[in-house]
Amino acid sequence: MIRRLAFTLLALTLLSGVCDAQQSGAQQSGARRKVIIDQDAFGPAGSNLQAILMLLPWKKITQVPIDPTTRTFFKPEYIRQLAHGHAPFDAYLAEFGQSYPMWDELAVAVWLDPSIVTRSTRLLVDVDTSFTAGYGNTLSWSVGAGPGLGEREVLVVQDVEVPKFERMTLDLLSRATPAH
Helix, strand or coil, X not given: CHHHHHHHCCEEEEECCCCCCCCCHHHHCCCCXXXXXXXXXXXXXXXXXXXXXXXXXXXXXXXXXXXXXXHCECCHHHHHHHHCCCCCCHHHHHHHCCCCECHHHHHHHHHHCHHHEEEEEEEEEEECCCCCXXXXXXXXXXXXXXXXXXXXXXXXXXEXXXXXXXXXXXXXXXXXXXXX
16 A cells, blocks of 8 residues: 555655764765664664655655754744644643654655755665664665665755744644634
8 A cells, every 4th residue: 555655646755863964075975874763762663664665666755854953943932822822732732842853843844845945965865674783774875876775865854944944833833723
């Protein structure tokens, strides 16, 4: 079923671990880059799912690593603003909301409006499923420098227009739930 979905859908946008695109000269020449995924958050199942998704015939894959989310904190004033809104989770947010980077929100925002991306690069990407100490790490290489073992060319988001992203997120999260 997932294979049919990949043929039907235009693109896959996924959140991943750190992918520091600001590399030294030696690394920019094509050496392998390791992208660290917090295995406590994703676990073996998440690594396997990402590996499977990377093998499917998506027309386009966009990877939103943790790096651009480090400037996207869910600020206390956002929590206060949304807690008094019309969203179904406003009471929950008022009581339990905390300031964290907006990891998921940014991945969704890039999917909804790719114009918020201000800097990106194309890399070859694969997932380590070797059941070694590196299991679950996402690996990337410069285009043309990979080992040729099935890695996919992926658009890796490096930076976004944070104010535009924040406005979009607050707008979407403050809307009332549509009638069904």
